[in-house]
Amino acid sequence: MKSQKKPLIILLTAAISIAAQAANAESILRRGNGSEPHSIDPQTAQGVPESNILRDLFEGLIGEDASGNLVPGVAEKWEISADGKTYTFHLRDAKWSDGSPLTAHDFVYGWQRAVDPATGSHYSFLLYPVKNAQKIAEGHEKDVNQLGVKATDDHTLVAELEGPTPYFLGLVTHATAYPAPKAAVEKHGKKWTRPENIVSNGPFKLDSWQPNAQLVAVKSDQYWDKDAVKLDKVIYYPTENQTSDMNRYRAGEVDMTYEIPNDQIKMLRENFKDELKISSYLGTYYYGFNVTRPPFKDNPKLREALTLAIDRDVITDKVTGAGEKPAYSFVPPGINGYDHYTPEYASLDKAARIEKAKKLYEEAGYGKDKPLKVDLLYNTSENHKKIAVAVAAMWKQNLGVQTNLTNQEWKVFLNTRTEKKQTEAFRAGWIGDYNDAYSFLELFQSKSGLNDSGYVNEKFDALLAQAGQEQDMGKRAAILKDAEKMLTDDYPVAPVYSYVTKRLVKPYVKGYAEENVMDHRSSKYMWIEK
CATH class of the missing domain: 3.10.105.10 (Dipeptide-binding Protein; Domain 3)
Structure with missing residues (x-):
């Protein structure tokens, strides 16, 4: 009897050990991300590769779900005046990645920074619907405090617009309208986005950045909706060459490509039918x-x-x-x-x-x-x-x-x-x-x-x-x-x-919506299931 039980005990022990390893294994999404990011400063970044990263590191007043529909972000609710010119946002209890409180004042600072000519934002025009934004951005108004946004208290942000702007809620999902951590920006200047300095408020936070190699973000334990985030880590690989991106995918080095070579679409349709994702893109x-x-x-x-x-x-x-x-x-x-x-x-x-x-x-x-x-x-x-x-x-x-x-x-x-x-x-x-x-x-x-x-x-x-x-x-x-x-x-x-949009996505990547006309795909909504 003893000789028969011993192998069984060993097998059970091995099974428990494997299960424990699986439970403790990190859930990592590896994303091909096109070009090396120009910047990950929300108010100065431009380009899709940058936006993909910023959407994971930061969060605006309004967010987008897996299919690109508008959902509450830092703002849990809002009101719009009858004339369509005043938006009042009520912020939830949220924190920066360093544990400090995120307040309406951080949005005021971020928006003022976006329209300040000294910042050099390429997207300041996105905020032109806000009162005095264009005057400030073009240098006709020198005082950024004249921008039509104010924090009436730590949890209430009021935006005054030049006129009714039906698309305003969609507009504030853009990185230009993200909050900015004033203390970090003023302390470190243009170096504030380095891994050792950056403070962010999104579902992930920057862990490391090796230019032209990889950028690594890890789950933020300070994010207000952290329980909904299933990934532990996201790795972005800047791969400008689409064939290299595809080959890394086929070798199992990335879980989703940024794009695919046009001349390989026929082959991919024949051999990777269920992994090839092609959908409308605005x-x-x-x-x-x-x-x-x-x-x-x-x-x-x-x-x-x-x-x-x-x-x-x-x-x-x-x-x-x-x-x-x-x-x-x-x-x-x-x-x-x-x-x-x-x-x-x-x-x-x-x-x-x-x-x-x-x-x-x-x-x-x-x-x-x-x-x-x-x-x-x-x-x-x-x-x-x-x-x-x-x-x-x-x-x-x-x-x-x-x-x-x-x-x-x-x-x-x-x-x-x-x-x-x-x-x-x-x-x-x-x-x-x-x-x-x-x-x-x-x-x-x-x-x-x-x-x-x-x-x-x-x-x-x-x-x-x-x-x-x-x-x-x-x-x-x-x-x-x-x-x-x-x-x-x-x-x-x-x-x-x-x-x-045309890319390859591994079958074990879950939460990837087939249709998302904006192709705004936050890693928050994806997970690995092997």
């Missing part, structure tokens, strides 16, 4: 023209010619091939309560479109004997390169344009594009910060920090201002459509296609 892929310098300054016919010479059907069918839709105007389909503008050239067949492009090209001063020589800049990426090569070939074949393709690493690319000193034509993409046409059109306001084309049109600005004051949603949509028509017909940009 965004536009486009090429911008720098209208502040030659050759595109004061030459709308040239900009129009190059726009018409792009065969979007070929790009979406042959180059990208994941279900993207050709885009002829900047606002994508799928916007709530909005029917976007479609220009006349979208209905022309290919031959008629090219014929018109050639005529415009000649009228702009170019031809066989005087071909346009243009630099086309894109950020380092296999997918961006393939699209740029295709567009350059179309410009060459249809018009005789000689295109010099140049690529730059993400951080350098952003700075080059923003400065406008070297760029001529450049690759860009815009993802809606909230589900409203205004989120796309405001990019081209004359003073917008992200207006990389340098487009200036006072009539366009006036239409956006008018839309900001209009309470009738039907009339507001009509005003925005007029603005979109004006922008489209001025050709500061050439829309190429409406985005879809």
Whole structure:
């Protein structure tokens, strides 16, 4: 009997040990995250890779669930005045990651910091609906305390707006409207986001950051909703090369990719059908023209010619091939309560479109004997390169344009594009910060920090201002459509296609919503189940 019991005891002991190890094992989500983050300061960051990280490290007044629906964040409830111009937010008991209380004053400081020109925020325009925000951001009002936001007590924040803003609740989900830890910012200056200095208020906190290698965030034990967070750790890998990202996934090194190579979609559909996630995405892929310098300054016919010479059907069918839709105007389909503008050239067949492009090209001063020589800049990426090569070939074949393709690493690319000193034509993409046409059109306001084309049109600005004051949603949509028509017909940009998200996700990653048109995917709602 003894000889029979001993193996049983050993087996039971081993089983208990394995179970204990499983129970104690960390639950880790490994995310491919595109480019190395430019910044993880909520008020200065820009780009999707940065937003993915910030959404885990911080939380605004309003949050988003796994499908992108608005849910209470730090604010547990709120009221909106009858005229739509005053929002009162009631904050829950929440803490910073260092255990100190999070108060309404931290939101006041964050918002003031966002519009203060000294901060250098590229997204200060997002807060322009707030009273005096634009005046402060443009330097006409020097006192940031004049911004229309105040803390009436530690748990109450009141925002006064310039006019009714139907999308305001969606707007404050953006990182620009996150709270900022005043003590940490003032003590450490620009170094406050380093792992040893940072203080955040989200479901995760920064543990370590090895530039161009990985950024690690761990579950915050100070987060108000920590019991809902199932992951112990999230690791973000900056992998600009989509093939490398895919190969790391196939090798089991990442659990979800940032993106996938366009030329591998057919193979992935055949071999990774259940892991390939393709869904609608509220965004536009486009090429911008720098209208502040030659050759595109004061030459709308040239900009129009190059726009018409792009065969979007070929790009979406042959180059990208994941279900993207050709885009002829900047606002994508799928916007709530909005029917976007479609220009006349979208209905022309290919031959008629090219014929018109050639005529415009000649009228702009170019031809066989005087071909346009243009630099086309894109950020380092296999997918961006393939699209740029295709567009350059179309410009060459249809018009005789000689295109010099140049690529730059993400951080350098952003700075080059923003400065406008070297760029001529450049690759860009815009993802809606909230589900409203205004989120796309405001990019081209004359003073917008992200207006990389340098487009200036006072009539366009006036239409956006008018839309900001209009309470009738039907009339507001009509005003925005007029603005979109004006922008489209001025050709500061050439829309190429409406985005879809396309990535690989391991079957054991749970909580990944199939449809999330904003692709705002907080790690808070995901977990590992092996």
